[in-house]
Amino acid sequence: QKEVEQDPGPLSVPEGAIVSLNCTYSNSAFQYFMWYRQYSRKGPELLMYTYSSGNKEDGRFTAQVDKSSKYISLFIRDSQPSDSATYLCAMSGGTSYGKLTFGQGTILTVHP
Protein backbone atom coordinates (compact mmCIF):
# COMPACT_ATOMS: atom_id res chain seq x y z
CA GLN A 1 0.00 0.00 0.00
CA LYS A 2 1.28 3.44 -0.94
CA GLU A 3 1.74 6.06 1.79
CA VAL A 4 -0.44 8.48 -0.19
CA GLU A 5 -3.35 7.38 -2.35
CA GLN A 6 -4.92 9.60 -4.98
CA ASP A 7 -7.39 8.66 -7.68
CA PRO A 8 -5.69 9.45 -11.02
CA GLY A 9 -9.02 10.10 -12.75
CA PRO A 10 -9.27 11.43 -15.35
CA LEU A 11 -11.94 13.84 -14.22
CA SER A 12 -13.91 15.86 -16.76
CA VAL A 13 -16.34 18.60 -15.70
CA PRO A 14 -18.20 21.47 -17.38
CA GLU A 15 -17.12 25.03 -16.83
CA GLY A 16 -18.58 26.47 -13.64
CA ALA A 17 -18.78 23.15 -11.81
CA ILE A 18 -17.46 22.53 -8.31
CA VAL A 19 -14.55 20.12 -8.37
CA SER A 20 -13.54 17.92 -5.44
CA LEU A 21 -10.14 16.27 -5.37
CA ASN A 22 -9.06 13.96 -2.57
CA CYS A 23 -6.15 12.06 -1.09
CA THR A 24 -5.81 9.60 1.75
CA TYR A 25 -2.63 8.80 3.59
CA SER A 26 -1.36 6.29 6.11
CA ASN A 27 1.56 8.04 7.84
CA SER A 28 0.28 9.77 11.00
CA ALA A 29 3.51 11.80 11.21
CA PHE A 30 2.47 13.91 8.21
CA GLN A 31 1.64 17.46 9.31
CA TYR A 32 2.36 19.58 6.25
CA PHE A 33 -0.13 19.19 3.41
CA MET A 34 0.10 20.72 -0.01
CA TRP A 35 -1.60 20.75 -3.35
CA TYR A 36 0.45 21.24 -6.48
CA ARG A 37 -0.86 21.99 -9.95
CA GLN A 38 1.00 20.73 -12.98
CA TYR A 39 0.28 21.90 -16.49
CA SER A 40 1.30 19.76 -19.44
CA ARG A 41 5.08 19.68 -19.97
CA LYS A 42 5.69 21.92 -16.96
CA GLY A 43 6.92 21.36 -13.44
CA PRO A 44 4.46 21.24 -10.53
CA GLU A 45 3.72 24.56 -8.86
CA LEU A 46 2.42 25.06 -5.34
CA LEU A 47 -1.28 25.88 -5.19
CA MET A 48 -2.25 25.49 -1.53
CA TYR A 49 -0.37 24.84 1.71
CA THR A 50 -1.88 23.76 5.03
CA TYR A 51 -0.30 22.94 8.34
CA SER A 52 -2.08 20.31 10.48
CA SER A 53 -5.87 20.08 10.40
CA GLY A 54 -8.40 22.62 9.25
CA ASN A 55 -9.48 24.58 6.21
CA LYS A 56 -7.74 27.17 4.12
CA GLU A 57 -9.33 29.27 1.42
CA ASP A 58 -7.67 31.17 -1.41
CA GLY A 59 -9.99 32.63 -4.00
CA ARG A 60 -11.82 29.81 -5.74
CA PHE A 61 -9.72 27.17 -4.00
CA THR A 62 -10.33 25.59 -0.59
CA ALA A 63 -8.07 23.00 1.02
CA GLN A 64 -9.30 20.81 3.86
CA VAL A 65 -7.32 18.51 6.11
CA ASP A 66 -8.86 15.93 8.43
CA LYS A 67 -5.99 14.32 10.31
CA SER A 68 -8.30 12.04 12.29
CA SER A 69 -9.43 10.41 9.06
CA LYS A 70 -6.08 10.90 7.27
CA TYR A 71 -7.93 12.57 4.44
CA ILE A 72 -7.29 15.79 2.55
CA SER A 73 -9.37 17.56 -0.06
CA LEU A 74 -9.10 20.37 -2.57
CA PHE A 75 -12.25 22.10 -3.78
CA ILE A 76 -12.35 24.30 -6.85
CA ARG A 77 -15.40 26.55 -7.19
CA ASP A 78 -16.59 28.00 -10.50
CA SER A 79 -14.07 25.88 -12.37
CA GLN A 80 -12.54 27.37 -15.51
CA PRO A 81 -10.93 25.79 -18.59
CA SER A 82 -7.63 27.27 -17.35
CA ASP A 83 -7.93 24.97 -14.31
CA SER A 84 -7.37 21.98 -16.60
CA ALA A 85 -4.20 20.36 -15.27
CA THR A 86 -2.94 17.53 -13.10
CA TYR A 87 -3.41 18.13 -9.38
CA LEU A 88 -1.01 16.44 -7.00
CA CYS A 89 -1.37 16.21 -3.27
CA ALA A 90 1.86 16.18 -1.29
CA MET A 91 2.71 15.86 2.36
CA SER A 92 5.55 15.64 4.80
CA GLY A 93 6.18 15.62 8.51
CA GLY A 94 8.48 15.03 11.42
CA THR A 95 12.12 15.68 10.80
CA SER A 96 11.89 14.99 7.09
CA TYR A 97 10.10 18.20 6.14
CA GLY A 98 11.83 18.50 2.80
CA LYS A 99 11.06 14.95 1.82
CA LEU A 100 7.63 15.36 0.25
CA THR A 101 5.56 12.31 -0.55
CA PHE A 102 3.33 12.90 -3.56
CA GLY A 103 0.07 11.33 -4.61
CA GLN A 104 -0.26 9.93 -8.10
CA GLY A 105 -2.00 13.08 -9.35
CA THR A 106 -5.52 13.58 -10.70
CA ILE A 107 -5.93 14.71 -14.31
CA LEU A 108 -8.66 17.36 -14.50
CA THR A 109 -10.26 18.71 -17.65
CA VAL A 110 -12.74 21.60 -17.49
CA HIS A 111 -14.57 21.92 -20.78
CA PRO A 112 -16.30 25.12 -21.92
Add this chain to the structure above:
Amino acid sequence: DAGVIQSPRHEVTEMGQEVTLRCKPISGHDYLFWYRQTMMRGLELLIYFNNNVPIDDSGMPEDRFSAKMPNASFSTLKIQPSEPRDSAVYFCASSLPPSSYNSPLHFGNGTRLTVT
Protein backbone atom coordinates in the same frame (compact mmCIF):
# COMPACT_ATOMS: atom_id res chain seq x y z
CA ASP B 1 14.33 35.42 -10.45
CA ALA B 2 14.40 32.99 -13.39
CA GLY B 3 13.32 30.08 -11.26
CA VAL B 4 14.88 26.63 -11.26
CA ILE B 5 16.63 26.02 -14.56
CA GLN B 6 17.12 22.53 -15.93
CA SER B 7 18.99 21.39 -19.02
CA PRO B 8 18.56 19.81 -21.42
CA ARG B 9 14.75 19.93 -21.84
CA HIS B 10 14.81 16.75 -23.90
CA GLU B 11 17.39 13.99 -24.11
CA VAL B 12 17.23 10.97 -26.38
CA THR B 13 19.99 8.43 -26.00
CA GLU B 14 20.76 4.82 -26.67
CA MET B 15 20.90 2.15 -24.04
CA GLY B 16 24.32 1.97 -22.41
CA GLN B 17 25.17 5.62 -22.91
CA GLU B 18 25.95 8.03 -20.10
CA VAL B 19 23.38 10.73 -19.44
CA THR B 20 23.97 13.91 -17.43
CA LEU B 21 21.12 16.14 -16.32
CA ARG B 22 21.82 19.62 -15.00
CA CYS B 23 20.09 21.94 -12.56
CA LYS B 24 20.54 25.50 -11.37
CA PRO B 25 18.47 26.16 -8.22
CA ILE B 26 16.98 29.48 -7.18
CA SER B 27 19.60 31.69 -5.59
CA GLY B 28 19.42 31.54 -1.80
CA HIS B 29 17.63 28.20 -1.63
CA ASP B 30 19.49 25.81 0.66
CA TYR B 31 17.65 22.66 -0.36
CA LEU B 32 17.81 20.93 -3.73
CA PHE B 33 15.78 17.88 -4.76
CA TRP B 34 15.83 15.51 -7.70
CA TYR B 35 12.53 13.82 -8.58
CA ARG B 36 11.55 11.39 -11.30
CA GLN B 37 8.05 11.26 -12.77
CA THR B 38 6.48 8.39 -14.70
CA MET B 39 2.89 7.51 -15.49
CA MET B 40 3.14 4.30 -13.52
CA ARG B 41 4.90 5.55 -10.38
CA GLY B 42 4.13 9.26 -10.28
CA LEU B 43 6.66 11.62 -8.69
CA GLU B 44 9.41 9.87 -6.79
CA LEU B 45 12.12 11.56 -4.75
CA LEU B 46 15.55 10.34 -5.79
CA ILE B 47 17.88 12.41 -3.61
CA TYR B 48 18.04 15.74 -1.84
CA PHE B 49 20.80 18.07 -0.70
CA ASN B 50 21.07 20.61 2.08
CA ASN B 51 23.82 23.20 1.71
CA ASN B 52 25.37 21.09 -1.06
CA VAL B 53 25.55 17.97 1.14
CA PRO B 54 23.50 14.89 0.19
CA ILE B 55 21.04 14.21 3.02
CA ASP B 56 18.94 11.32 1.76
CA ASP B 57 19.69 9.25 -1.32
CA SER B 58 17.47 6.30 -0.42
CA GLY B 59 15.35 6.93 -3.51
CA MET B 60 18.21 6.48 -5.96
CA PRO B 61 17.21 3.32 -7.78
CA GLU B 62 20.61 1.77 -8.45
CA ASP B 63 24.33 2.39 -8.45
CA ARG B 64 23.93 3.50 -12.04
CA PHE B 65 22.50 6.74 -10.67
CA SER B 66 24.68 9.38 -9.03
CA ALA B 67 24.14 13.01 -8.08
CA LYS B 68 26.49 15.80 -7.15
CA MET B 69 26.22 19.37 -5.98
CA PRO B 70 29.67 20.96 -6.27
CA ASN B 71 28.38 24.38 -5.28
CA ALA B 72 25.21 26.20 -4.26
CA SER B 73 24.24 27.07 -7.82
CA PHE B 74 24.69 23.80 -9.67
CA SER B 75 23.77 20.14 -9.42
CA THR B 76 23.99 17.15 -11.75
CA LEU B 77 22.23 13.82 -11.94
CA LYS B 78 24.13 11.21 -13.89
CA ILE B 79 22.97 7.83 -15.19
CA GLN B 80 25.68 5.44 -16.36
CA PRO B 81 24.92 3.19 -18.14
CA SER B 82 21.39 4.23 -19.11
CA GLU B 83 18.61 1.70 -19.67
CA PRO B 84 15.19 1.97 -21.39
CA ARG B 85 13.44 1.75 -18.00
CA ASP B 86 15.13 5.01 -17.01
CA SER B 87 12.91 6.84 -19.51
CA ALA B 88 10.97 9.43 -17.51
CA VAL B 89 10.76 13.13 -16.77
CA TYR B 90 13.37 14.20 -14.25
CA PHE B 91 12.62 17.27 -12.16
CA CYS B 92 14.89 19.38 -10.05
CA ALA B 93 13.38 21.49 -7.27
CA SER B 94 14.75 23.88 -4.66
CA SER B 95 13.43 25.43 -1.48
CA LEU B 96 14.24 27.58 1.51
CA PRO B 97 14.99 25.88 4.84
CA PRO B 98 11.98 24.22 6.49
CA SER B 99 12.05 26.65 9.39
CA SER B 100 10.56 29.25 7.07
CA TYR B 101 6.77 29.19 7.05
CA ASN B 102 5.41 28.10 3.72
CA SER B 103 8.66 27.01 2.14
CA PRO B 104 7.34 25.38 -1.00
CA LEU B 105 9.34 23.41 -3.48
CA HIS B 106 9.99 25.33 -6.67
CA PHE B 107 10.25 22.95 -9.58
CA GLY B 108 12.03 23.35 -12.87
CA ASN B 109 10.30 22.35 -16.09
CA GLY B 110 12.03 19.00 -16.16
CA THR B 111 14.19 16.98 -18.51
CA ARG B 112 12.33 14.43 -20.60
CA LEU B 113 14.66 11.48 -20.99
CA THR B 114 14.10 8.77 -23.58
CA VAL B 115 16.45 5.79 -23.64
CA THR B 116 16.07 3.57 -26.72
